[in-house]
Amino acid sequence: MFENKDQSRTSLSALGEFGLIDHLTNNFAIQHAETVKGIGDDAAVIDTKGKQLLVSTDLLIEGVHFDLAFMPLKHLGYKAVMVNLSDIYAMNARATQITVSLAVSNRFPLEALEELYAGIELACELYKVDLVGGDTTSSTKGLLISITALGVAEADEIVTRDTAQEGDLLVVSGDLGASYMGLQVLEREKQVHQVNPHAQPDLEPYSYLIERQLKPEARKDIVELLKSLEVKPTAMIDISDGLSSEIIHLCKKSDVGCRLYEEKIPLDPQLINVCEEFELDSTTVALSGGEDYELLFTVKQDDYEKIKGNPNLTVIGHMTASQDGMNLITRANTSIPIVARGWNALQNED
Amino acid sequence: MFENKDQSRTSLSALGEFGLIDHLTNNFAIQHAETVKGIGDDAAVIDTKGKQLLVSTDLLIEGVHFDLAFMPLKHLGYKAVMVNLSDIYAMNARATQITVSLAVSNRFPLEALEELYAGIELACELYKVDLVGGDTTSSTKGLLISITALGVAEADEIVTRDTAQEGDLLVVSGDLGASYMGLQVLEREKQVHQVNPHAQPDLEPYSYLIERQLKPEARKDIVELLKSLEVKPTAMIDISDGLSSEIIHLCKKSDVGCRLYEEKIPLDPQLINVCEEFELDSTTVALSGGEDYELLFTVKQDDYEKIKGNPNLTVIGHMTASQDGMNLITRANTSIPIVARGWNALQNED
Known part of the structure; x- marks a missing residue:
């Protein structure tokens, strides 16, 4: 090229x-x-x-x-x-x-x-x-x-990742998993192209996912939005390695646990469709996909009224005592421990 | 290894x-x-x-x-x-x-x-x-x-590289060219080792040069020395790409010329010996060798009394009007233009 x-x-x-x-x-x-x-x-x-x-x-x-x-x-x-x-x-x-x-x-x-x-x-x-x-x-x-x-x-x-408190709400900006699925689509098209260089792919059904992979935006607007709403997060981290990995960082650094509700995780409709096409579980993709560059943060419960209903922000859970652990509450209302399965930068071969 | x-x-x-x-x-x-x-x-x-x-x-x-x-x-x-x-x-x-x-x-x-x-x-x-x-x-x-x-x-x-004035003295810390010759010695030994892995090289005659190549020191001490002498340079740059290249930067950025005296360039005795052994001209090595990490700076003539005789500092020339150009005055008292022949980071092959 x-x-x-x-x-x-x-x-x-x-x-x-x-x-x-x-x-x-x-x-x-x-x-x-x-x-x-x-x-x-x-x-x-x-x-x-x-x-x-x-x-x-x-x-x-x-x-x-x-x-x-x-x-x-x-x-x-x-x-x-x-x-x-x-x-x-x-x-x-x-x-x-x-x-x-x-x-x-x-x-x-x-x-x-x-x-x-x-x-x-x-x-x-x-x-x-x-x-x-x-x-x-x-x-x-x-x-x-x-x-x-x-x-x-x-x-x-300044907001660091080690100051979340028990009872704080866990909030995420935007939606998750799209960048990872965009990468899956692009890698599939690359393989198709290698077999048949004259294939004309129709990427329109994947446009949002591909844009999230190729041209992500950092959430400067969210920092400004929070300032205008007069909400200062109690702790914050960006999502580069996947939601589960970043939640674990927040919890460990702050010495708290959390309950994350699967049904609350924000997913774009295109992501849900394409996960079906690829036979992948959309929750797993959102938890482990990475490269979202959304902001994950905690706020005091008192700030809930200021952020609720904002289309850019979704409350996905809340922080608990450290000994309660970090748990995903599934749609079936069962609780399973959150594990880090984010992309590991050091697994590549020489 | x-x-x-x-x-x-x-x-x-x-x-x-x-x-x-x-x-x-x-x-x-x-x-x-x-x-x-x-x-x-x-x-x-x-x-x-x-x-x-x-x-x-x-x-x-x-x-x-x-x-x-x-x-x-x-x-x-x-x-x-x-x-x-x-x-x-x-x-x-x-x-x-x-x-x-x-x-x-x-x-x-x-x-x-x-x-x-x-x-x-x-x-x-x-x-x-x-x-x-x-x-x-x-x-x-x-x-x-x-x-x-x-x-x-x-x-x-703060001292930048664009504020040298006509008439200022050109000063360098330490000595020049040793790091480059240390590299030449190490590369020769590597070739010897490839031919005869059991050769026991005697590197003692090259110890200073090799140390300059493998363990250079940044001149924090010179910044402190100048402060204690109450000398603020009029312009300064560090020597990473070779003396001639850095002099050209200083002159062009400051819009001045210079006269650099070959006989003043500080050389370690070991450098002179090893240049003879390698049949290299020691002035060329000092001008173009690079990786010295010495400081090159200009001072007002009034500051000469404060720095003269200091073993860490050598006056090697002075700045002239821009139209007089950048010139090396050789030991034979002829004037030749200074050209950049420093190591170019972009000449390597794919």
């Missing part, structure tokens, strides 16, 4: 490292007064104006986290930023800057990296984030993206 | 991602009051106490930036931190936190990563830096380390 067979495409070695960074980043505008100095020196300079600083970092690796056979580079750039911003929003903070480091093999022409940076730039524009630094180097194999996201918040605004 | 053939060694997939991060980082102590929250949540929290924040990031990739045939993993961990701290010191700032992300193939057992983290931990201890976050994932090939370093400084302490 991006092999550099076309001699009209520009090889990276023709530009050199400094020319490459300049070329890829010269469209990026600085949007925050706090960004005193961006790209172009040994380090970026940021003035947090007395606020506390948030820092989070993630690596995305070709063949482990993404497959360029069906992930367009512009989407990949956008998604890589979202994955990182999501961690800042999960602290109830405002994301302000990112650094982007790339390792690329010579198989990628300049035009491929321009596509990738077009996605990064779109994400920066829409989410009001400044690109302030990075490193670009060659890799011996494939493409790797390392992003560090910075954010700011007043000290008393 | 680190192949997982020994069944007594622990495979990474046995731990899982979260177990691995916990295991590798549970010895790390938080040393700064500014580090409000380190590893263990969606993001780290830092209070810069009204100071400005510095951010820098670097990627190190096996087969591009390091060769595990002669780079012990503990040294690699240490060096990876140094490379990043050096960028913070080059802003005349104090390094305070790092995040470390790793991508590793299953060829590495847990014990190899423990070695790597032992080097990272030593660097954090000696340089008083807190490890506050990171990401650990699998790679399809080899080892990759992505580090982001954070630092703080008062706004009026």
